Amino acid sequence: MRSSIRMDVSSLTSLAPFSDTTPKGIAGDLARLVTSGELEAGARLPTVRELATELGVSPATVSQAWQALARAGLIESRGRAGSFVREASAGRLALRMRGMAAPDDPVRLDLSRGTPDPLLLPALAPALSRVSARAETGSYQSVPVIPGLASVLADSWPSAAERIMVVDGALDALSRTLEQVVRFGDRVVVEHPGFPPFLDLLDVLGTVAVPVALDDQGMVPDALAVALRSRPVAALVQPRAQNPTGASMTTDRAEALARVIRSDQHGDALIVIEDDHSGMISTEGDVTLGTWLPAQVVHVRSFSKSHGPDLRIAALGGPRELIDRITARRMLGPGWTSRMLQTILLDLLTDGSSLDAVAEARRQYFSRQRALGDALRVRGVTVAPADGVNLWMPVVSERSALVQLAAAGIRVAAGSPFLAAANGADTVGSGARARARREYVRVTVGMVRDGVDEVADALATAAQHVVAGGY
Numbered sequence: 001m002r003s004s005i006r007m008d009v010s011s012l013t014s015l016a017p018f019s020d021t022t023p024k025g026i027a028g029d030l031a032r033l034v035t036s037g038e039l040e041a042g043a044r045l046p047t048v049r050e051l052a053t054e055l056g057v058s059p060a061t062v063s064q065a066w067q068a069l070a071r072a073g074l075i076e077s078r079g080r081a082g083s084f085v086r087e088a089s090a091g092r093l094a095l096r097m098r099g100m101a102a103p104d105d106p107v108r109l110d111l112s113r114g115t116p117d118p119l120l121l122p123a124l125a126p127a128l129s130r131v132s133a134r135a136e137t138g139s140y141q142s143v144p145v146i147p148g149l150a151s152v153l154a155d156s157w158p159s160a161a162e163r164i165m166v167v168d169g170a171l172d173a174l175s176r177t178l179e180q181v182v183r184f185g186d187r188v189v190v191e192h193p194g195f196p197p198f199l200d201l202l203d204v205l206g207t208v209a210v211p212v213a214l215d216d217q218g219m220v221p222d223a224l225a226v227a228l229r230s231r232p233v234a235a236l237v238q239p240r241a242q243n244p245t246g247a248s249m250t251t252d253r254a255e256a257l258a259r260v261i262r263s264d265q266h267g268d269a270l271i272v273i274e275d276d277h278s279g280m281i282s283t284e285g286d287v288t289l290g291t292w293l294p295a296q297v298v299h300v301r302s303f304s305k306s307h308g309p310d311l312r313i314a315a316l317g318g319p320r321e322l323i324d325r326i327t328a329r330r331m332l333g334p335g336w337t338s339r340m341l342q343t344i345l346l347d348l349l350t351d352g353s354s355l356d357a358v359a360e361a362r363r364q365y366f367s368r369q370r371a372l373g374d375a376l377r378v379r380g381v382t383v384a385p386a387d388g389v390n391l392w393m394p395v396v397s398e399r400s401a402l403v404q405l406a407a408a409g410i411r412v413a414a415g416s417p418f419l420a421a422a423n424g425a426d427t428v429g430s431g432a433r434a435r436a437r438r439e440y441v442r443v444t445v446g447m448v449r450d451g452v453d454e455v456a457d458a459l460a461t462a463a464q465h466v467v468a469g470g471y
Contacts, residue, residue, distance in 0.1 A: 017029065026062060027066075168334070217247060240278060313341055
């Protein structure tokens, strides 16, 4: 049962000093009261106007603080009933991740998960046979990356990185980097549409996402220039096989984005975090803004799509001072990524048969993308050429498309969790509002092994029609 406790404004100000009456300061004080338990779950907060009057600030200032707390999941609005301290969630997944999670019930063809085709992953048995049977390490303070893997990573890195380390997957890399870069209330540039867990992570950190529109080469330079006026501290970019659109940056586009950042008055303070999650199965060339902004770019390379999601390994490289801070903080937690797993990855990155398997996977994904994309365009569905395993398909109605495809035994991912701004209202970029008003679904093309025409028929039908009954 929800609490009916009403926190009046005098009681609230007796608990918090509110010495900093900026939106960030007000939100910070309230966040500490919530996390300490002094404001219990379900408590109703004073109105924006009541607190603004008490603090001698504008209602807009308090409203911005309330919005930051809501994004961080600490409070919630119940319309005319007011704003309340949110109940602790018992769910194992964050909000947008719940929105993109697929049910466990079987379907004929599951194209919703964004995972690689398991039949195209390199075999692990040969690598496992060459790994030591003992999980040992010489010292808890030994270097976190085994020398052989460090050498291979450095030789293949798209730019000269002062430091490279290994962590437990791309999201682990992004989380650890953001924790060193952002503070509560900071702004972070994100792609629109973008990867839902990025947005969940920013909410947890209490930051403000600044969505920037994309085209078929990724983030639009003019749109980024406008976004930089809000003085963000970081930007999250997927340079290749962008999830969900499949867009990949060219070298010219990467240079243009770097030029925009360099020319901004405060651009030298921006940290760019690149998630190259599909690099080894991408058909586009390796690219990074680090070529032009080496002191400001952290590049993340994941091996989940190419070598196996359950390996949970990604590498990140960038400026020495920042990577050393991430490494030092990690030593106070898990310490390092299993050296046994690192040895397996090293074997997979150097063994001829494993390299051939990844190359074949790259060819297969390219072929599947081209075949399904061409088939959809023939059927009147306008989809852009895509890289990697996913395709972003416009539909008349997201809900209708999901229902119709489910009836046909096909599951795709709803597009709404990928949208960084609802209806384009806060999206930076020419034409962004019109594009955002369209609805989409994400299709994991990488799992379409055969029957392309049949799949295209079902997708096209679902994309172009609305189910009777209000869908």
